[in-house]
Amino acid sequence: MSDEKLLRTPLHEEHLALGARMVPFAGWEMPVQYAGILEEHRAVRSSCGIFDVCHMAEFRVFGFGAFDFLQRMFTNDLSRIAELGQAQYTLMLDEDGGIIDDLIVYHTGDLEYLIIANASNHAADFGWLKQHAPEDLELVDESDRTALIAVQGPEALRIMGELCGADWEAPARFTVREASIDGSVPALIARTGYTGEDGVEIVCRAGDAAAVWRVLLSFAEVTPCGLGARDTLRLEMGYHLYGNDMDRNVDPISAGLGWVCPKAKSGYTGAETVARVREAGPTRKLSYLRVEGAIPRPGFPVLREGVEVGKVASGTFSPSLETGIATAYLPAELAVEGQTVEISIRKKTVDATVVKAPFVTKTSLNG
Amino acid sequence: MAHPNDRKYSNEHEWVLVDGDVATIGITSFAQDQLGEVVYVDLPDAGDTITAGDTFGEIESVKSVSELFAPVTGEILEVNDGLADTPETVNKDPHDAGWMIKVKLDDASEYDGLMSAEEYDDFVTQG
Numbered sequence: 001m002s003d004e005k006l007l008r009t010p011l012h013e014e015h016l017a018l019g020a021r022m023v024p025f026a027g028w029e030m031p032v033q034y035a036g037i038l039e040e041h042r043a044v045r046s047s048c049g050i051f052d053v054c055h056m057a058e059f060r061v062f063g064f065g066a067f068d069f070l071q072r073m074f075t076n077d078l079s080r081i082a083e084l085g086q087a088q089y090t091l092m093l094d095e096d097g098g099i100i101d102d103l104i105v106y107h108t109g110d111l112e113y114l115i116i117a118n119a120s121n122h123a124a125d126f127g128w129l130k131q132h133a134p135e136d137l138e139l140v141d142e143s144d145r146t147a148l149i150a151v152q153g154p155e156a157l158r159i160m161g162e163l164c165g166a167d168w169e170a171p172a173r174f175t176v177r178e179a180s181i182d183g184s185v186p187a188l189i190a191r192t193g194y195t196g197e198d199g200v201e202i203v204c205r206a207g208d209a210a211a212v213w214r215v216l217l218s219f220a221e222v223t224p225c226g227l228g229a230r231d232t233l234r235l236e237m238g239y240h241l242y243g244n245d246m247d248r249n250v251d252p253i254s255a256g257l258g259w260v261c262p263k264a265k266s267g268y269t270g271a272e273t274v275a276r277v278r279e280a281g282p283t284r285k286l287s288y289l290r291v292e293g294a295i296p297r298p299g300f301p302v303l304r305e306g307v308e309v310g311k312v313a314s315g316t317f318s319p320s321l322e323t324g325i326a327t328a329y330l331p332a333e334l335a336v337e338g339q340t341v342e343i344s345i346r347k348k349t350v351d352a353t354v355v356k357a358p359f360v361t362k363t364s365l366n367g
Numbered sequence: 368m369a370h371p372n373d374r375k376y377s378n379e380h381e382w383v384l385v386d387g388d389v390a391t392i393g394i395t396s397f398a399q400d401q402l403g404e405v406v407y408v409d410l411p412d413a414g415d416t417i418t419a420g421d422t423f424g425e426i427e428s429v430k431s432v433s434e435l436f437a438p439v440t441g442e443i444l445e446v447n448d449g450l451a452d453t454p455e456t457v458n459k460d461p462h463d464a465g466w467m468i469k470v471k472l473d474d475a476s477e478y479d480g481l482m483s484a485e486e487y488d489d490f491v492t493q494g
Contacts, residue, residue, distance in 0.1 A: 033403065038406075228430055295407065346425070346432075
């Protein structure tokens with residue numbers, strides 16, 4: 001990784017001007033923090049934070065076969081977003097039911113869908129889709145010319161309203177709508193996010209990203225936020241992170257993502273595995289752990305009566321709860337609310353309790 | 368970031384301020400800035416002995432954890448217990464209220480061997 005030349009988003013210069021600390025992430029040079037992770041985290045929970053997520057991948061699928069193709073490639077039922085503007089969280093599986101990626105698919109037009117995927121899976125996703133797509137389908141990787149900026153927090157929609165003009169109506173949750181930002185920048189505004197707060201994700205031309213970023217920052221209540229806060233915010237909500245909480249070695253049921261694989265739907269790639277694990281019950285399940293007085297980090301051993309039963313998948317400090325929080329795959333009999341395990345944190349062993357997700361229940365989305 | 372010249376510095380980014388044979392130890396302004404917002408400080412107890420070069424505790428931010436390395440040898444006389452409840456003091460006031468332990472110096476020459484503020488500034492700017 002260190003020898004590889006890191007990619008830069010269209011907002012690179014903005015980050016440097018703001019004094020961001022830049023780190024490598026999924027082949028990109030990304031801001032991990034500006035003022036500080038705790039401060040940025042709290043800004044999103046109490047007001048509004050903006051995130052450069054231009055590293056994420058955008059694919060457009062267009063053609064008569066678009067619905068059938070994506071219905072076959074993805075686990076969620078695409079007919080649930082039959083109306084234009086609707087969006088859904090979904091998974092793409094391999095033939096063995098392993099998770100290739102988690103994605104959001106937006107029904108952006110007649111015969112047309114926009115897919116937003118993880119930066120870390122960009123090439124793998126596009127390759128997989130291309131390999132399976134019918135020849136008469138248009139499948140375009142729009143990532144290079146597309147910017148993505150997340151605007152998240154209880155004040156996010158009010159700010160977007162001020163930016164998009166009096167006639168603009170905010171899209172409903174999990175829908176997308178066109179807008180002209182500040183009267184000049186054409187954009188898609190999606191009412192989605194990865195923080196647990198209300199807010200939007202702005203899709204626009206890469207060349208317009210800096211202008212959008214700057215006009216957002218012209219609001220005193222807006223704080224620029226890095227990947228550090230993005231991680232603490234998403235883990236407080238129990239949202240999965242690909243590579244930590246799931247990968248090709250895990251099926252959706254074990255990952256706790258059965259709700260994205262409707263029982264009534266069959267015929268998609270990996271469906272047999274999902275049905276089988278659902279029927280038999282998973283042997284290991286992604287569990288949520290709360291730890292007092294210490295920070296569990298990825299890879300730390302999880303023990304039960306001194307015997308290792310798993311490893312921390314995601315782990316961090318929860319700024320809202322001021323405790324350690326983590327996920328781990330545990331044997332099904334331990335993956336039950338109220339069970340206690342221990343986490344080996346360097347030289348000491350710390351008690352952890354299995355809890356229900358989300359860790360933080362009161363936000364502007366579900367307060 | 369100013370590192371005061373009333374004290375000396377280790378290459379593990381601790382500062383040592385000596386008053387008689389009592390050394391007060393903390394981490395530098397440079398170190399707290401690199402670490403980010405501190406959320407946990409794990410310190411030994413008064414009465415324990417620390418040995419120069421060995422670890423004596425841990426300091427943790429959201430993103431990373433660092434070991435604390437003893438810049439000098441001696442018995443711990445006092446521990447800044449307040450850091451357990453307000454670890455952010457290490458960020459806000461690393462050279463004063465954010466002190467960590469007070470030690471009875473065994474060997475004053477260990478202190479003499481540490482860097483001056485000027486030497487430490489050069490040390491951190493050269494990366």
